Amino acid sequence: ETGVTQTPRHLVMGMTNKKSLKCEQHLGHNAMYWYKQSAKKPLELMFVYNFKEQTENNSVPSRFSPECPNSSHLFLHLHTLQPEDSALYLCASSQDGGRGEKLFFGSGTQLSVL
């Protein structure tokens, strides 16, 4: 195990639903990330939190809303998603967001939007 736990592992939702993805890290890290992984595409950075503060929003649509209540927990709230949002959503953490740090990834949430 990498020390980063994501739930749920799989999620199917309609376009009018509201759901949340949860991520928890047990590594004592201070930086947490949300990535989107679509088939045959590179990982896309969505959000970065450093010491609970959002430091990067990579032009993500407002239907994705992150929340970081503390350095160990990260949520991604979803509402009125589109079918093209179907993908694997990965949470990651690193020591303190420094240059070239190793990322520790969770197993991801496989999201299907119908």
Place this chain on the structure above:
Amino acid sequence: KNQVEQSPQSLIILEGKNCTLQCNYTVSPFSNLRWYKQDTGRGPVSLTIMTFSENTKSNGRYTATLDADTKQSSLHITASQLSDSASYICVVSGPGTASKLTFGTGTRLQVTL
């Protein structure tokens, strides 16, 4: 624009054989390069990290090379095992925070009997 290109896109080899995966990048300036292994249904896990001054680094049966002049890296897998079946992702870091990473699309390796 910073880019990382990996080849081949997919590869099938017999168990016990060796293989080499390629990564070419245009990230500049360069800080370091990592290879990650991603098993099906799991998140990526770091295999190796290479900085500008390093040419070769090994992690068990995995050996990564880096040529910073030509901006190329390779990952060589020796005596492949069924458990090596996974996607291998090359990630290049420029200066700045860990969020400034450029990911390749990965090479999907399948090891068969």
